[in-house]
Amino acid sequence: EAGVTQFPSHSVIEKGQTVTLRCDPISGHDNLYWYRRVMGKEIKFLLHFVKESKQDESGMPNNRFLAERTGGTYSTLKVQPAELEDSGVYFCASSQGRQRGYEQYFGPGTRLTVT
Amino acid sequence: GQSLEQPSEVTAVEGAIVQINCTYQTSGFYGLSWYQQHDGGAPTFLSYNALDGLEETGRFSSFLSRSDSYGYLLLQELQMKDSASYFCAVRDQGGGSTLGRLYFGRGTQLTVWP
Numbered sequence: 001e002a003g004v005t006q007f008p009s010h011s012v013i014e015k016g017q018t019v020t021l022r023c024d025p026i027s028g029h030d031n032l033y034w035y036r037r038v039m040g041k042e043i044k045f046l047l048h049f050v051k052e053s054k055q056d057e058s059g060m061p062n063n064r065f066l067a068e069r070t071g072g073t074y075s076t077l078k079v080q081p082a083e084l085e086d087s088g089v090y091f092c093a094s095s096q097g098r099q100r101g102y103e104q105y106f107g108p109g110t111r112l113t114v115t
Numbered sequence: 116g117q118s119l120e121q122p123s124e125v126t127a128v129e130g131a132i133v134q135i136n137c138t139y140q141t142s143g144f145y146g147l148s149w150y151q152q153h154d155g156g157a158p159t160f161l162s163y164n165a166l167d168g169l170e171e172t173g174r175f176s177s178f179l180s181r182s183d184s185y186g187y188l189l190l191q192e193l194q195m196k197d198s199a200s201y202f203c204a205v206r207d208q209g210g211g212s213t214l215g216r217l218y219f220g221r222g223t224q225l226t227v228w229p
Contacts, residue, residue, distance in 0.1 A: 003157070004157070033216065033217075035217075035219075040221075041221060042119070042202075042218075042219045042220060042221045042222070043158070043202065043204075043217075043219040043222075044219070045216040045217065045218065048215070048216055056208075056215070056216060059216065091157070091158070103148075103160045103163065104148075104160065104217060105160070106150070106157040106158040106159070107157055108155070108156055108157045109157065
């Protein structure tokens, strides 16, 4: 079974530019989450999709961040325009059902650097 | 707000036992999870406790005391490959189909020496 994949693995952009991160969850997983880790701090929740619907977007920092999940499959997270404080590692995770205590499977993350 | 506290670093030698503690303050509680992350990699699920007590999975065990808002991860027979960051995480929302977000601690860097 393929795991959660994310693209790109690294992205370096200038302040004011736009970046789109992509996440492909494990096939069949209805729940998809985005998290972010700023250097030295905890991994923080951004939002949660159930299929194509946003279940909880309380962690989105501001309206420069836009997440979509087309057809309930892959998801994109767009940052426009990027600011310096957006730098960090963006993780995607997916889960399905009540297996193993609601385990969330994480992708390897996209390391975003805004200069 | 939500907060989870865990030590920033722990060191131990191969073959030893180490315990990583986690205390939490969250508005809701539906379970405590532990994740392992090797440098630059994906956090990997290790264990989950929803009820008080000890859960054992091979060399790793996890404990929860809901009355104390406290849990720990116990790693036995340490190996060099166990050197990694370990995160505790609380799920603060209930069940149904809407499996909720995780709140993470800042992580504990475990270094295992030969």
